[in-house]
Amino acid sequence: MKTCATCQTSYPATKKYFQPSKRNKDGFAYVCKSCVKIYMKQYYHDNKERMKAYARQYDLDNQGRRRQYYQNCKNKKFSQLINRRLASS
Numbered sequence: 001m002k003t004c005a006t007c008q009t010s011y012p013a014t015k016k017y018f019q020p021s022k023r024n025k026d027g028f029a030y031v032c033k034s035c036v037k038i039y040m041k042q043y044y045h046d047n048k049e050r051m052k053a054y055a056r057q058y059d060l061d062n063q064g065r066r067r068q069y070y071q072n073c074k075n076k077k078f079s080q081l082i083n084r085r086l087a088s089s
């Protein structure tokens with residue numbers, strides 16, 4: 001059994017009740033899943049604008065990375081494979 005650090009409820013130390021965490025000795029987070037859910041909801045509510053901005057920024061960053069990835073492909077052998085596949089579809 002493992003006691004949640006937030007609600008002080010004891011649950012079996014399994015993936016069903018606790019999120020796996022490599023940082024902890026027993027391999028599970030200190031806080032039970034239902035408390036994490038409440039916390040995340042509250043966190044999102046408190047940081048709505050920041051989260052939205054972050055998601056927007058993440059999209060922009062990944063767009064650039066995706067473009068770069070395809071540009072790198074041009075110089076590689078397997079880009080021919082992709083082109084052939086695109087041409088045939």
Ligand SMILES: [Zn+2]
Binds near residue numbers: 005032033035
């Ligand atoms: Zn809890």
